Amino acid sequence: MEAYKAISATLLAIFFVSCDRKSCETDNPIFLEYTYSDQKYKAELATQIEALGQENLQYWLHDYISQDNNEYLLFYVQNDSLCAEILVKMEHWNNLAFIRKNKGVGTRNAEFRGLTFSINKNNKNETEFIYKSIVRIID
Numbered sequence: 001m002e003a004y005k006a007i008s009a010t011l012l013a014i015f016f017v018s019c020d021r022k023s024c025e026t027d028n029p030i031f032l033e034y035t036y037s038d039q040k041y042k043a044e045l046a047t048q049i050e051a052l053g054q055e056n057l058q059y060w061l062h063d064y065i066s067q068d069n070n071e072y073l074l075f076y077v078q079n080d081s082l083c084a085e086i087l088v089k090m091e092h093w094n095n096l097a098f099i100r101k102n103k104g105v106g107t108r109n110a111e112f113r114g115l116t117f118s119i120n121k122n123n124k125n126e127t128e129f130i131y132k133s134i135v136r137i138i139d
């Protein structure tokens with residue numbers, strides 16, 4: 001019975017660790033010099049995402065941000081060659097109304113699988129990431 005408990009505990013620990021975001025560091029000078037809200041950072045991030053493909057990245061919710069009459073979700077975005085943050089503008093909240101209501105509380109650090117967004121230029125020719133959809137959230 002003790003062996004069963006030890007095996008169960010080990011498997012449970014592996015399951016929880018596998019869902020966590022791996023720590024990462026960047027050596028990209030633009031990501032080091034600027035913050036996620038700066039245009040140079042966003043332009044560099046758009047270039048990286050377009051090269052890697054959105055489907056090859058992982059996203060974890062970092063924060064809910066409201067500014068200038070807009071709402072955003074800030075995500076950690078990473079894979080083996082990218083470690084950054086992405087500010088995604090929320091023009092609609094399909095399937096995410098509960099996050100809006102709670103301003104992200106309760107879902108921070110949750111993984112957002114299948115997150116899709118468009119990469120657009122606004123009327124000031126600044127890069128924006130606009131939310132499209134999500135497949136599922138793993139909390």
